[in-house]
Amino acid sequence: MDAVSAHARTLDEGNPFAARRGRFRLPDGVIYLDGNSLGVLPAAVPERMRQVVETQWGESLIRAWNEHDWIDLPQRVGDRIGALIGAAPGTVTAGDSTSINVFKMLAAALSLRPERKVILSDNGNFPTDLYVAQGLRDLLDKGHELKVVAPQEVEAALDDTVAVMMLTEVDYRTGRLHDMAGLTRKAHAVGALTLWDLAHSAGALPVDLGGAGADFAVGCGYKYLNGGPGAPAFLYVAPEHQPRIAAPLTGWMGHEAPFAFDLDYRPAPGVDKMRVGTPPILSLSALDAALDEFDGVDMAALRAQSVSLSELFIAEVERRCDGLELVSPRDHARRGSQVSFRFEHGYALMQALIDRGVIGDFRAPDVVRFGFTPLYLSHEDVLRACEILEDIVATRSWDQPRFHKRAKVT
Numbered sequence: 073m074d075a076v077s078a079h080a081r082t083l084d085e086g087n088p089f090a091a092r093r094g095r096f097r098l099p100d101g102v103i104y105l106d107g108n109s110l111g112v113l114p115a116a117v118p119e120r121m122r123q124v125v126e127t128q129w130g131e132s133l134i135r136a137w138n139e140h141d142w143i144d145l146p147q148r149v150g151d152r153i154g155a156l157i158g159a160a161p162g163t164v165t166a167g168d169s170t171s172i173n174v175f176k177m178l179a180a181a182l183s184l185r186p187e188r189k190v191i192l193s194d195n196g197n198f199p200t201d202l203y204v205a206q207g208l209r210d211l212l213d214k215g216h217e218l219k220v221v222a223p224q225e226v227e228a229a230l231d232d233t234v235a236v237m238m239l240t241e242v243d244y245r246t247g248r249l250h251d252m253a254g255l256t257r258k259a260h261a262v263g264a265l266t267l268w269d270l271a272h273s274a275g276a277l278p279v280d281l282g283g284a285g286a287d288f289a290v291g292c293g294y295k296y297l298n299g300g301p302g303a304p305a306f307l308y309v310a311p312e313h314q315p316r317i318a319a320p321l322t323g324w325m326g327h328e329a330p331f332a333f334d335l336d337y338r339p340a341p342g343v344d345k346m347r348v349g350t351p352p353i354l355s356l357s358a359l360d361a362a363l364d365e366f367d368g369v370d371m372a373a374l375r376a377q378s379v380s381l382s383e384l385f386i387a388e389v390e391r392r393c394d395g396l397e398l399v400s401p402r403d404h405a406r407r408g409s410q411v412s413f414r415f416e417h418g419y420a421l422m423q424a425l426i427d428r429g430v431i432g433d434f435r436a437p438d439v440v441r442f443g444f445t446p447l448y449l450s451h452e453d454v455l456r457a458c459e460i461l462e463d464i465v466a467t468r469s470w471d472q473p474r475f476h477k478r479a480k481v482t
């Protein structure tokens with residue numbers, strides 16, 4: 073064993089999450105560095121799904137809404153996610169997609185600042201957030217402007233025209249981490265509200281929405297939270313805003329008394345008014361079971377492991393591979409739980425890696441992206457991935473027609 077392998081093994085000996093790996097179903101021969109895009113299947117999920125489908129749905133049928141308390145599942149799952157992101161009970165609800173939740177939260181936030189017209193965001197934001205803002209701006213037709221600046225220019229762009237500062241905490245492409253507490257404070261100083269997208273934060277690093285004083289937040293269930301493809305998303309409304317905001321999508325599940333079947337809409341109190349239609353019980357149940365894997369997890373310890381895995385990856389890739397340029401911040405304090413490199417033939421390189429069992433993903437135009445998920449990843453995995461990457465780059469084995477052929481999903 074060489075010195076680097078010995079080092080990786082030593083690091084793994086101190087891994088507080090080593091025992092959790094067996095609670096995830098990792099296919100043989102796969103090193104999965106894409107838990108930031110679609111989390112791995114937790115071993116407890118299939119059994120929970122079987123039980124919910126066969127017993128709850130199959131036998132209890134409609135009675136399950138009460139007998140198995142399906143009706144309150146969005147709040148229960150919401151509170152469990154809330155515990156991971158510094159949100160008090162009763163401030164988070166699970167459901168819909170992140171895109172829809174951006175729409176709901178942005179509309180609610182804008183209605184609290186009717187005299188202001190600017191939505192401030194940055195060009196590192198995930199496109200769906202910007203698309204939704206553009207659609208909402210056009211739908212409202214009240215003269216709103218979506219102002220998109222470079223991430224490092226957000227602070228300077230904050231002034232008294234800004235209604236809402238809408239940012240994603242961790243840049244999906246580069247992994248750059250915004251200072252949530254600092255930017256929230258500065259936004260509030262000019263009277264703006266904040267909407268944070270936690271798609272690449274929840275379950276990846278410590279988040280303290282309450283401590284930061286964030287106004288609104290949204291995030292994904294299928295990335296670091298491992299809720300499965302298309303898992304329900306979540307949204308957060310700070311307690312002080314709950315009585316003041318109006319829901320833009322006034323469906324019956326956000327009504328104060330859905331089963332009164334009144335003809336007129338009356339909002340439910342609290343965050344529940346942001347619910348819209350019937351909750352997706354099967355996928356909420358899968359997400360609920362997946363969240364068991366975070367029970368007892370100290371997010372600070374998880375962050376320390378994530379940093380350690382990422383630092384090893386960066387050091388080894390830079391030592392072994394020519395032509396790969398780090399696009400993530402080098403300072404781990406300014407980085408989320410992913411590392412990205414630029415490579416001219418990034419798409420083909422990623423296909424060649426996947427062919428050898430190292431799964432990351434590609435983001436146009438030339439970025440290869442790797443996520444680090446300490447609950448099921450070891451330093452030895454990271455080292456092995458670097459060895460395979462080194463071999464592919466050195467031999468140019470990525471340069472084959474089959475690796476250049478673009479699929480629909482990258």
Ligand SMILES: *Cc1c(COP(=O)(O)O)cnc(C)c1O
Pocket residue numbers: 169170171172197198200201240244269271272292305
């Ligand atoms: C992944 C991601 C989304 C995805 O939104 P969906 O509605 O679930 O497709 C939204 N925002 C950010 C920042 C993301 O990274």
